[in-house]
Amino acid sequence: MRTPRSAVSTASVESTYDRRRLRQWLAGEARADGVSRRDMLRLLAAAGAATAVPLALNTPAAAATSPGIVKPLPDDWFTVRGTNAETKFASLAGTGYHTPVDHFFVRNHTSTPVLDAADWTLTVHGDGLTHDRTVEFSLDDLKKLPAVTRTAFVECAGNGRSFFTGQQGQTVTGTAWTLGAIGTARWRGVRLADVLRRAGLGRHAVDVMPRGLDPDYVTADGTDLGRVRRPLPVSKALDDVLLAYEMNGEPLPYDHGHPVRVLVPSWIGISSIKWVGDIEVSAQPLYSPWNTDFYRLFGDSYPEGGSAPLARQTxxxxxxxxxxxxxxxxxxxxxxxxxxxxxxxxxxxxxxxxxxxxxxxxxxxxxxxxxxxxxxxxxxxxxxxxxxxxxxxxxxxxxxxxxxxxxxxxxxxxxxxxxxxxxxxx
Known part of the structure; x- marks a missing residue:
């Protein structure tokens, strides 16, 4: 089957961009927000050389509760994995095309914040805006912009991780997902492109970095990495990314990003930042722990410094x-x-x-x-x-x-x- 020209073009642009970002990071030409370069390199090295921990396929589910998840987690719908809840795929039979919200998986780095939509604001800032200014949007401000409805899946990059062990006999680190760290929903919101242009997007902008309002993430060794954040190239941000405030026709539930989340179609789930509170627009490439020591490929088959940051799902x-x-x-x-x-x-x-x-x-x-x-x-x-x-x-x-x-x-x-x-x- 011939690959459509548009698909070839998009893949080529993304590949070129990722290679350039990787070179800039390794050469010290990028800024790692909130973490010193020395600490980032230490974390990066640790991620690449971490002692592998065997993951058991179908680890028995804990009780149907999880620290920091708000919604109920019935045993026949979910397997609880620490701060996360994996959908049992058998429970999707007969549920229709869109995953019901009560069946939708939950991926939390920390815990779900319970936010008041009336008090919520989105701050857009950075030297990638004209005159390096700061602009705020309330939820009502977003709803005054043209609304867009889009069906898309959200999937954790580690979905299927257990099969490296259970099927290929290899050991890896991370949450022992089977295949239920995915859900497809009908999302409604505004184009990120419209918000960025309203904020004064400059021609020299190259990256945008949404940051969540969930609690700071602290690693096992005590390093505080701050709130979850991950940059996007401006080209992707201006393409099909949404700031979503509805899910399957209802306001976003707490566990899925209430009141507003980023939705980055086709990319790994970490790109779709939940509970977004601010977006930095930068005139230089941005990096965070979530695209340096996490969400890259390390191992004998990859470069010593790891692959480029992951983008599209597989x-x-x-x-x-x-x-x-x-x-x-x-x-x-x-x-x-x-x-x-x-x-x-x-x-x-x-x-x-x-x-x-x-x-x-x-x-x-x-x-x-x-x-x-x-x-x-x-x-x-x-x-x-x-x-x-x-x-x-x-x-x-x-x-x-x-x-x-x-x-x-x-x-x-x-x-x-x-x-x-x-x-x-x-």
Whole structure:
């Protein structure tokens, strides 16, 4: 399949930009907000050489509560992982295209702040604005700007991390997600481009860095990294990024960014800063811990200083079935799942019910959508009682297809290999 010219152009621009940013960082030509360069380099080195910690697949869920998460976390919908809550993919069966808010996963670095929308303001500042000025917007100010509604998934960069261990026998660090650190919603808000232009975006601006209003993040060794923040190139900020204040037709819930969050379609979830409180616009490249020691690829297959900061998500598929689900061997079952990609819409899903010996196409129930996923199904009756391995392999509009294995990186990001899903016919 030929890659669309627009996709090639976008990927080329992003790749060139990321390589330039990496060179600027390593050469000391960029500014690391809130953390000294010496501390950043120490953290960067630690991230690249950290002792790997084995992650168990399907770690037993704790009680359905999590420190700092506001909404209920029913056991049949979520697996609690520290300050995070992973959606159990089986619970999405029959829920429709958009993930219900009460099923939507939660990724918190610290805890959910309970903010009053009436008191909230967004401060836009920095030397990338004309006359290096500061401008404030209330929620009412944002709602006076043209509203945009966009369907897009948000997915943690570590989604699928457990399979580095459970499937490839490798050890990585980080939260032991299976495939439920993703959700697709209908977001409504204003274009970040409109807000930046109202604030006086200068021609010399190169980066914008949203910062959240959640509590400061303190590492295990006591280093206070401040509030979660991660820069975006101006080119992306002016493209399709939203400042969202609604989710599936309702005001944003507390756990998902109330009253306003950033939405960066197709990029890793950390880019979509929740509870945004200020945005710095800079005339020079910006860096933070969230694109230097976190959310980059480290390991033997990558440069000594790590890869460029991660941007687009990768391609994945998941069955809407419990792990080791019991299925009646005498019954024909309609098995369902979802596939998605950060690079293009899904155009094909091939499935195997015999561990990869044979493959057939699944039926797609949605048209390929940029920034969205596709639901699919396949009918299957087990030939006999026993243990079976289900596989699903997606292909997107750019020609990307899920590989058999994912190249190891020490922090377990962007796992995109075909997942081997066990079931039992009884």
């Amino acid at each position: 391609i994945k598929s998941a069955w809407e079935l419990a792990w080791d689900a019991n299925l009646d061997a005498a019954t024909e079952h309609r098995l369902t799942g979802r596939s998605w990609s950060g690079h293009g819409g899904i155009v094909r899903v091939d499935v195997s019910t015999d561990g990869g010996t044979s493959w057939r196409r699944a039926r797609l129930h949605d048209a390929p959508q940029r920034n969205g996923w596709v639901r699919w199904s396949v009918d299957w009756r087990a030939p006999a009682p026993g243990v079976y391995t289900l596989l699903a392999r997606a292909t997107d509009t750019t020609g990307r297809t899920q590989p058999d294995t994912t190249v190891l990186n020490t922090q377990g990001y962007l796992f995109d290999a075909v997942v081997r899903h066990p079931v039992k016919a009884v």
